[in-house]
Amino acid sequence: MSDLADKSARALAQGYREYAFSPVEVMQAVLARCEARKDLNAFVTLIPEQAMQAAREAEALQASGADLPALHGLPYSVKDLTLTKGVRTTMGSRAMADHVPETDAVAVARAKGHGAILVGKTATPEFGHKIHTSSPLLGRTLNPHAPDVTPGGSSGGAAVAVATGQGPIALGTDGGGSVRIPSACCGTVGLKPTQGTIPNLQAADLFSSNVYVAPMARDVGDTRLLFDAIRGFDRRDPFGQAVVPLPRRAATLRGLRVAWLPRAGNPVDPEIAAITGDAMARLAREGVEVEEITLDFAALEPHFMVILETLLAGRVGTVSGAARDQYDPSLMVHVDNGMSHGALALAATGAARSRAFAEVQEVLSRFDLIASPTLSAPPLPHNQDPHGSVPIDGVPSGRVRAVWYPYTIATNLTGHPSISIPCGWDSHGLPVGFHLTSAWYQEDFLLDCAELAERVFAFDLGRDGA
Template sequence: MSELHYLTATELARLIKTRQVSAVEVLRAHLDRIDKVNPAVNAVVTLAAGHALEAAEAADRALAAGEPTGPLHGVPVAHKDLHDTAGIRTTYGSPLFAEHVPEQDDLMVRRLRAAGAITVGKTNTPEFGTGSHTVNEVFGATRNPYDLSKSAGGSSGGAAVALATGMVALADGSDMGGSLRNPASFCNVVGLRPTPGRVPAPSDTAAWYTLSVPGPMARTVEDVTLMLGAVAGFDRRSPYAIKEVFAPEPEQGVAGLRVAWSPDLGGLPVDPRTAAVTATAPAVFEGLGARVEQVELDLEGADDAFRTYRAWFYLLAHGDKSGLGPNTAWNVEQGRKVTGADLAGAEIARSRLYQRMAAFFDTYDVLIAPVSQVPPFPVEHPHVSEINGHKLPDYLSWMRSAYWVSVLHAPAASVPAGFTPEGLPVGVQIIGRPFEDARVLRVARAFELATGHGRRRPAL
């Protein structure tokens, strides 16, 4: 019990429900951890200690009174600073909203609170979640806890670091081009990009936009599954929300499953250190009884489709703002160049890709591949500019192994796969058929249990 802050959310929920520990005790252990380690990593950027203490005391009173409790009763959670939290500052990582305090919670935040989770604070993100490196002009950079000189990834970098260091048991995030998967890979935690609509994201401006999805992060697949069960579910304000109730698959391993392995997602450059770690994954699955086959993947059209839809979205969401940071402004300018013909081409390319992958998944149950093409890079670098001697044309290009997958409308999890010789974490990406989030999590859980890489903690 001396390290409550590193117990899983599943275990904390059980201990609180059986009254072996109180929600207040659990909260204080995590607040103490934040006080000790957050100054070094800058992951939690707005702390809501008073709010959290009131909620924890109320959670304990509810248990004492025998009132019904949710699956996350008393479990500490942090929310990405893109997600609105009523009465708690939400900046979106932008100086334009540095003192913004919303009046209402986002749907995901509301569902987490309804499940009994205790909001501890907000986690750092680049401006409007733009990019896979967590740095902004409001709070500065979030540092990787395994090497403080390195990036934590992004855009849910603060969430990943808060989890890796035991500051919270659960964290939410969002993923357009890898923002749940890349920081999970960089920080040795688990992130799930759910099938679009699994966790609805109602919007007044981009209700039909499916590239960006909210989702769960945790230190274990079991905790991600628990959290997904709390936040998934139909909401009629989202036109593509999934009505099917999310139900986890039993932990029955992966024996007999057909696993496709792509070391480079169809020809992308991959850093040799990342390649060496992810190349160990196929043997793990073979040892578990799966049938593994290396494949030549055809994701033609994914790049153009993603970039076109992303640019269009940034113009839609931020085209009326002045004073934007350079990455967000660049995306808006790309959006101003998008034509009707561009959108038509993107729709055709994405539709053809979807049908090719539907045929692919007639043969294979899951696809495994690197999450990111590189391990964590120096924190002072704005982005990766070169991989294996390949010069990259812009700050988006190093994220292709994640954002090509975003176009597939498929669930994808990042699970710890090992470490580079320098001790930097590397994740493997497990991609499933659209709507088969439970299958992806079952496979991820089997890999996690077989390897144990996620149990390694940063030496802060």
């Protein structure tokens, strides 16, 4: 039965409709896998009793012969930053260890409405503030491919869960690359949608938010399945008022115009450059028209930090004395910095964000996609200082967001949809991510292109996935 935990969400959905197995059997297999991989620390909270009860109800609906909803009986997890009614949502913080929301986030309610079954809440750094998935509440989450390096953050628990069969699909959040970074580190897929496409009403400032609720899975097809179920505007979201244009689709790679961005004002590890460059060349051999471009996304990092640290300071507030001891010290560095950012810094940040949007728009007026590495170096060791200089090819090269993932922070600021898919393995047996960005509201096109590229790369995570 344990191989059911390795099947794709699409294969499980098909199996239910063919009566090949039941939601109860699948949930038993997934919960057994969660127990077997407790060493990875992917979950803050598991709810096996509730999950099994929901699976029994799903089995009864399956047996009735009724039409089944899109996510019927599919186990899934939710990052512990996202509200889940009746299931504790700690934000990875000891200060919120007993917080139980009275409502579901929009995406959670939609997933539940389409029949998905919550398994539990996945690990996050405290308030999602850093690149490592570790917190005072839970401790350290391990990369399933190498325990000495990070699974990435801040949706690291979600990436680890889907990579290891602890549920085929997951909801993460992405405030600067937080689904795409762990996807690159763990060999999975993470989609950051267009701003407003999946409402995120938890943000304090809905008008200037750069945090997105985002689907994650082991492949593009499962990512699309979850995205299609939870997408759709909400009038309560200021970016949820537009009329969506007719979706563009892609049936072939041939003729696509791709802007290749190997560097974004940052150095790149030679092996990462070679692997992602080869991936781009493989797509070119399939008929993609490639032109190398230059964009200095690394220059956005100081402005990104103003947003991040101001929001964290607003969230945590002034903390002094012994009360500071309950928080992650690295979080308090950001909070203290956030207290010092003034109105002029915020104004400059808004202007920089606007310029970046214009730059990406100009590129996408000439190209169908922007492609790049997801990360400029392999997964970093757990002891990497989140405030220190990141080594690239052994040389200290600057702060983490400017050096390791400027590609991802840019589209959090500009609102464009982006996806990370695995394109190969490095010499240490760690996966390498490939990043694609398209125009606003073109997720269908972006997912089509990602799925076509996925077939070319033929990446094997080492699981059944059938």
